[in-house]
Amino acid sequence: MPSRGLAVAGHALPKWGVAAACVGFALMGAAGRAASQPASSASALTAQARAALDQRLLNEAVDLARQALEADRTLAAAWKVMGDARARRGHRSRQDKERAIEAYAQYQLLSHDASVQGAIERLYLEGDLPRWLAKDTLPVLPVHPKADTVTVRRSIKPGDADLRIPVCVTTEMMYPPGTTLEHPRYGAGFNRVVCGYITDANDPEGRLYERARVYFTSLLTSKSKVDLQPIAVNTLLLVLRLMCYQAAYLAPDGLSAPDNQAPLELWLVEDREPGGEQRRGEMAVFGAGAARSPLEWIRLVCHEFGHYALPPIGVYTEPEPWANGLLGEYLFPVWLWRNQGGGTVAWGDDAVDLTPFLNSRCGTLLQAFFAQMPDGNALYKRDATGVNHLIGLGLYTDLVLGPDGLGRALAEIGEPIDTEGLMQRIQRAMESRGTSIELPGRLYSQPESPLPAGAEYASLLQGPVQIPGGKSVIYWAYLGRGPCSLALASDPMPRDTAPTKVTIDVQGRSPGTAVLDLAPGAGLCAGDLGPKAPGWYRVVLSHDNAHDPLVLHRLVFVRSGADNE
Numbered sequence: 001m002p003s004r005g006l007a008v009a010g011h012a013l014p015k016w017g018v019a020a021a022c023v024g025f026a027l028m029g030a031a032g033r034a035a036s037q038p039a040s041s042a043s044a045l046t047a048q049a050r051a052a053l054d055q056r057l058l059n060e061a062v063d064l065a066r067q068a069l070e071a072d073r074t075l076a077a078a079w080k081v082m083g084d085a086r087a088r089r090g091h092r093s094r095q096d097k098e099r100a101i102e103a104y105a106q107y108q109l110l111s112h113d114a115s116v117q118g119a120i121e122r123l124y125l126e127g128d129l130p131r132w133l134a135k136d137t138l139p140v141l142p143v144h145p146k147a148d149t150v151t152v153r154r155s156i157k158p159g160d161a162d163l164r165i166p167v168c169v170t171t172e173m174m175y176p177p178g179t180t181l182e183h184p185r186y187g188a189g190f191n192r193v194v195c196g197y198i199t200d201a202n203d204p205e206g207r208l209y210e211r212a213r214v215y216f217t218s219l220l221t222s223k224s225k226v227d228l229q230p231i232a233v234n235t236l237l238l239v240l241r242l243m244c245y246q247a248a249y250l251a252p253d254g255l256s257a258p259d260n261q262a263p264l265e266l267w268l269v270e271d272r273e274p275g276g277e278q279r280r281g282e283m284a285v286f287g288a289g290a291a292r293s294p295l296e297w298i299r300l301v302c303h304e305f306g307h308y309a310l311p312p313i314g315v316y317t318e319p320e321p322w323a324n325g326l327l328g329e330y331l332f333p334v335w336l337w338r339n340q341g342g343g344t345v346a347w348g349d350d351a352v353d354l355t356p357f358l359n360s361r362c363g364t365l366l367q368a369f370f371a372q373m374p375d376g377n378a379l380y381k382r383d384a385t386g387v388n389h390l391i392g393l394g395l396y397t398d399l400v401l402g403p404d405g406l407g408r409a410l411a412e413i414g415e416p417i418d419t420e421g422l423m424q425r426i427q428r429a430m431e432s433r434g435t436s437i438e439l440p441g442r443l444y445s446q447p448e449s450p451l452p453a454g455a456e457y458a459s460l461l462q463g464p465v466q467i468p469g470g471k472s473v474i475y476w477a478y479l480g481r482g483p484c485s486l487a488l489a490s491d492p493m494p495r496d497t498a499p500t501k502v503t504i505d506v507q508g509r510s511p512g513t514a515v516l517d518l519a520p521g522a523g524l525c526a527g528d529l530g531p532k533a534p535g536w537y538r539v540v541l542s543h544d545n546a547h548d549p550l551v552l553h554r555l556v557f558v559r560s561g562a563d564n565e
Contacts, residue, residue: 042072049081053088061085076110079103087119097123098130105137117142125174131258132207133197135166143170145197148237150244151339154404163248166199167240168208173218173229181215186269186284190215192229196236198243200258209258212239216268216288223270224289231288231297232268234347238301239266241345245335246309249407264308276300278307278325294347295357302332311413313390313422316382322416323387327394330362334395335403343458355458363457365392370445374476374536379419390419395457396476397426399443405429431480431534435559439539441465441490441552445474464491466549472542475555479508479537482559484529488516491551492523500545504529508537518543518550529557 049064062085068078083103090096101123104116121142124130138145145168152163173192182188193215197208214236216228243264247255255261265282274287283304292300306328314322336345337354344351369392372378378389397406409422409429417425430437442465467473486504493500500518505511506529514527543550 042068042075042078045071046075046078046081049078049085053081053085056088058085058089062089074110076107076113079107079110080116083107083116083119087123090123094128094131097127098132101130101141102134102137105134105140108140109137129176129193129195129210129213132209133168135199135206135208138168141170143172143174143195145169146171146233146237148240150241151341152244152248153339154248163244165201165244165247166206166208167197167237167244169196169233169236169240170194171229171233176215183215183267186267187271189217189221190267191221192216192218192232194229194232194236195263196240198240198247202257210263211243211258212236212264212266214239214266214268217270222289226270226289228268228270228288230348234294235266235268235285235297235301237346238298239264239305241336242302242305242309242332245332245339245403249335249403250309250410252408252411276304278304283308294350294352295354297347298333298336298345298352298354299329299357303329305332311410312416313413313418314416315418316384316387318384319387323390323419326387327391330365330391331394331398331406333357334362334398337458338403358457362395366395366457367446368392369396370474370476374478375423379423382418386419390422393419393423393426396443397429399440400437401429427478427534430478437477437479437557439475439477439555439557441554443475445476464551464553466551467541467543468549469543469546472540473552475539475541477537477539477555477557479532479534479557480559481534482532484532485526485558485560486514486516486529487524487526487556487558488518489553489556490518490523491553492521493518493545493550494548495521497545497548500543500548500550502541502543502550505540506532506537507540509533509535532559 045064045068049061049068052064053061061081065078065082065085068075069082072078080103083100086096086100086103090100101120104120104123108114108116108120117140120140124142133141133145138147147166147168150165150167152165154163171194174194175191176193179191180188181190183190193213195210196212196214198211199206200209203209214232216232217223219225219227219229222228243255262281267282267284268288269284269286270289272286274290274292276283276285278284285300285304303325307322307325310324310328312322313324313327316323320326333354337343337358342351343355344353346352365388368388372389374393374396378385380386381389394406397409401409406426406429409425412425413422442459442463444465465473488502497520499520502516502518502525504514504516504527506513510530510532512530514529516525516527518525539555541552541555
């Protein structure tokens with residue numbers, strides 16, 4: 001009876017392949033023995049893997065090469081076999097393609113043999129783009145990834161450990177899969193793409209996973225005749241930075257697993273009026289070839305990313321229905337300022353100083369928030385006044401609770417809310433802060449204060465404030481229910497001065513006054529404010545030292561217990 005062949009490891013062998021099958025069974029036995037007993041050497045396992053590959057036993061070749069690399073990850077020949085086997089098996093899974101790219105890149109780095117460069121390029125560019133990159137193989141990838149590290153301060157408290165998150169973007173212009181893409185709303189002609197990757201903290205290998213990509217038109221086919229490649233790379237680097245903040249501050253359970261979430265897609269659209277929009281899973285910048293300053297680009301990207309990353313807050317009659325974009329336009333630059341050295345953010349070769357923007361725009365909105373009273377009538381407005389009040393509320397909360405505290409309040413939102421709803425969540429976040437709320441010394445209400453101008457927003461993020469004797473400073477604080485005391489931290493007063501009396505007048509639902517004695521040479525004092533009902537309080541601070549200013553760092557309101565009524 002004619003032989004139909006033997007099935008070996010998922011491959012049907014013709015009748016003339018019986019001898020080869022016997023070799024295959026021997027290799028399978030070798031693989032089993034190697035799995036149960038220590039291998040004599042990584043080189044022997046590599047030789048067995050190469051023999052399996054020659055017999056087209058791809059599964060066995062991959063398994064033997066893996067064992068060889070577990071024994072010696074510096075063995076270039078084992079990486080080569082792994083790359084060949086994964087590449088041949090690559091049509092079966094995207095993971096094979098990604099592992100083949102990693103293996104060939106490792107081989108090239110170890111052996112200095114560039115003969116596999118063509119295979120790397122072909123694997124990278126054909127079909128779906130890889131979902132992840134191995135960090136140590138970036139130098140030999142065909143798209144010349146640009147590596148960077150995003151520093152994220154976990155909170156505003158001094159001494160808290162920073163997060164340092166590796167990211168990278170592809171900087172070479174490359175064709176997307178299918179060479180040219182046509183978007184159903186933005187038209188055709190998108191023949192270039194750059195991809196952005198972020199290290200997944202939960203990945204034991206520390207791989208960089210694709211989280212965003214930017215599509216654009218090459219200079220040759222650009223309608224505006226503008227080279228959009230540097231704009232695409234700069235935009236992508238900024239988005240990756242914002243995504244790191246999103247993960248640290250706004251996602252208490254972490255971002256969705258990279259294997260389960262498609263990367264955010266950004267489209268640089270030339271032939272529309274300048275502006276932008278965000279839809280589910282994608283963002284667009286219109287008028288991409290129009291002249292914009294780096295700061296305008298940063299503000300625009302922060303605005304659209306606000307629609308993507310922050311919960312929907314609305315609906316408003318103006319300036320736009322949903323306020324999360326405007327909140328992002330002001331909040332994200334604050335986070336960039338705080339986390340970037342020197343308060344600047346890179347846009348290509350430019351170091352964009354965000355301080356003037358924070359001082360002129362964020363500072364104005366924060367003072368308007370104080371002027372309207374935190375829970376005043378502006379809270380219920382559905383026009384630009386209500387939106388500005390919401391932004392001021394967000395900026396205030398960021399300064400008092402830190403971005404992680406604000407993020408927890410925002411993360412509670414599961415459906416669209418308005419300013420009033422956000423205020424309620426923030427108040428709960430302040431009550432659940434524990435037993436204390438800290439106010440930076442510079443976070444006083446400028447319009448009602450007799451102090452000279454100069455409490456600019458950027459300065460709220462650093463340094464104390466000098467309060468002359470006889471002058472008063474006005475703060476706003478939300479206090480939870482229960483007995484409350486207050487502590488004051490300042491620079492030590494001169495030792496040759498008289499004791500300084502600091503008066504704290506608390507105005508609100510449960511008013512009270514405390515007089516604190518700040519001794520010569522001391523920088524700390526405390527006093528009792530009495531029981532407080534939950535609510536917003538106007539806090540007026542002054543002192544009687546006519547010769548020396550009070551250099552105030554912070555006020556700390558401490559609840560000593562809960563009111564059971």
